[in-house]
Amino acid sequence: MNVSGPESAIRPFRIAVPQADLDDLADRLSRTRWPNEVADAGWDYGFPLARLKELAEHWRTGYDWREHEARLNELPHFTTEIDRQNIHFVHVRSPKPDALALVLTHGWPGSFLEFLDVIEPLSRDFHLVIPSIPGFGFSGPTHERGWDIVRIAEAWAELMRRLGYERYGAQGGDFGSGISTALGTVAPERVVGVHVNYLPTRPDPDAGVELSATDEARLDVVRRLMANRPPYQALQALTPQTIGYALTDSPVGQLAWIAERFANWTDPRTPVGDDRMLTDISLYWLTATAASSARLHHDAARRAAGPCPVPMGVAVFAYDITQSVRPLAERLYDIRHWSEFDRGGHFAAMEVPELLAGDIREFFLGRC
Numbered sequence: 001m002n003v004s005g006p007e008s009a010i011r012p013f014r015i016a017v018p019q020a021d022l023d024d025l026a027d028r029l030s031r032t033r034w035p036n037e038v039a040d041a042g043w044d045y046g047f048p049l050a051r052l053k054e055l056a057e058h059w060r061t062g063y064d065w066r067e068h069e070a071r072l073n074e075l076p077h078f079t080t081e082i083d084r085q086n087i088h089f090v091h092v093r094s095p096k097p098d099a100l101a102l103v104l105t106h107g108w109p110g111s112f113l114e115f116l117d118v119i120e121p122l123s124r125d126f127h128l129v130i131p132s133i134p135g136f137g138f139s140g141p142t143h144e145r146g147w148d149i150v151r152i153a154e155a156w157a158e159l160m161r162r163l164g165y166e167r168y169g170a171q172g173g174d175f176g177s178g179i180s181t182a183l184g185t186v187a188p189e190r191v192v193g194v195h196v197n198y199l200p201t202r203p204d205p206d207a208g209v210e211l212s213a214t215d216e217a218r219l220d221v222v223r224r225l226m227a228n229r230p231p232y233q234a235l236q237a238l239t240p241q242t243i244g245y246a247l248t249d250s251p252v253g254q255l256a257w258i259a260e261r262f263a264n265w266t267d268p269r270t271p272v273g274d275d276r277m278l279t280d281i282s283l284y285w286l287t288a289t290a291a292s293s294a295r296l297h298h299d300a301a302r303r304a305a306g307p308c309p310v311p312m313g314v315a316v317f318a319y320d321i322t323q324s325v326r327p328l329a330e331r332l333y334d335i336r337h338w339s340e341f342d343r344g345g346h347f348a349a350m351e352v353p354e355l356l357a358g359d360i361r362e363f364f365l366g367r368c
Contacts, residue, residue: 008162013077013088013138015069017286022065025251025285029060032252047256047263055259056252059278065286068279075119079138080162082155085147088112088138089131089159092123100192100364101127101165103156103183107174107198108236108293109258110347111137111283113276114173117353118360125361126169131159133175135292137283142292148299149175153182157190166190169364173197173348175296181312181333182305193336195313195363197348197356198320201328202226209327218323225322232257236297244291247284254285265346267319272350313337313363315356319345337363 037049075090090112093099102122106114112130122128132139134147134155156179160168169192170180177196184191203219211219235243247254258281262272284290312333316323318341326338339359344352 008080010078010080010162013079015073015077015138017065017069021286025282026060028251029056032056032250034252047260052252052256052259055255055274055278058274059251059255059282063275063278063282065279065282068275068282072113077138080159082158083151084144085134085142085155086140087131087134087155087159088140089129090119091163092119092128092130094123094125094127096125099125099127101129101160101163101168102360102364103129103131103160103168103170103180105131105156105170105172105176105179106133106136107172107176108136108296109261109280109284110174110176111280113280113283114347114349116350118349118357121354121357122360125365127165129160129163129165129168131156133179133293133296135295136289137287140287140292141289142295146299146302147296148303149178149182149296150186150303150305152179153186153305156183157187160187160190167192169193169195171195171197171360174346175300178300178305181308184308184310184312185305188309191310193311193313193364194308195315195337195360197315197317197359198346199314199316199324199329199333200322201325204328204331207328207331209331211325211327215325215327218325222322232261233297236294237301238298240294240298241291244294247290247294248288251285254290255281257290258284262347265319265321266351267317267343267345269343270345270351272347276350308333310334311336313339313359315339315341315348315359317341317344317346317348317352317355319343320348321346337366 077090079086079088104115112132115130135142170183172180177198180194184194247257262277312335314324341355348356
């Protein structure tokens with residue numbers, strides 16, 4: 001990995017989407033070729049037609065990218081090149097000069113936008129580094145094989161070195177959870193702790209631990225997912241290029257692909273607003289990163305990071321895809337902090353930012 005020379009420079013970055021790209025998006029939305037739908041379909045066949053038409057029309061005529069672009073540009077954005085790949089990140093420094101740094105990592109189909117509502121409360125006590133995963137958003141598409149979770153973690157370690165942080169914590173959900181634990185594995189002398197809000201635990205009949213009825217119910221959900229792999233996951237893991245053609249060419253295809261995840265993975269009591277969701281979807285569309293972000297499902301399974309030796313904190317949210325089972329997690333990780341919340345889902349930073357920020361603060365300030 002190159003660590004010196006012009007490629008290691010850190011450059012300020014400003015979001016400036018060409019107007020031609022926005023005009024093209026509006027034009028494509030206006031010419032959507034819609035499929036039919038059987039009567040009373042509901043969700044039985046996939047995303048409901050009426051709801052998707054509503055979202056698409058709002059995206060075309062009501063949603064204002066420029067408004068959200070201006071708000072995003074109020075944040076300090078930067079780019080750098082690591083391992084021949086452009087890396088975009090937001091870097092917010094705390095008013096406390098000696099504050100601990102945290103690197104916050106999103107997942108799929110999220111982006112750095114996931115953390116917008118936790119920046120203000122967390123930056124009171126922590127310096128924040130919020131990168132875009134290679135292949136996602138303003139980091140741009142990847143151009144070679146092998147951008148798996150370990151390689152991303154190694155890139156994060158180099159990014160934090162370039163920023164001058166000797167000690168730091170890591171936090172994430174979804175893929176961000178795996179990347180954060182991998183960061184603890186590849187840089188244990190630097191990472192003081194890892195906090196995650198998604199930690200899958202698989203059934204292990206040989207674990208030899210006592211499980212409660214709640215634990216068994218959680219494992220039943222995992223068993224069902226293992227037996228019936230979600231279609232989006234199978235397609236992105238097996239043929240990400242193939243699905244990438246459709247998503248990169250059709251904004252309504254991209255809209256349905258991601259909006260379905262938001263609909264299915266959020267707590268109905270804490271929904272993500274349409275404009276916030278459309279900003280996230282616009283980011284995928286405007287950077288043409290549908291295929292490259294999907295490749296992470298393919299590449300992530302190719303190499304394991306190994307045990308994470310650093311202390312860990314876990315936040316479990318009631319409506320997440322799966323919920324962690326503590327006795328099984330403790331066999332694999334050094335769990336020092338465990339919280340259970342009765343609301344919030346997979347996009348916790350967007351759904352219940354006050355709960356997630358509070359739990360992150362409690363874990364890291366209690367340790368450092």
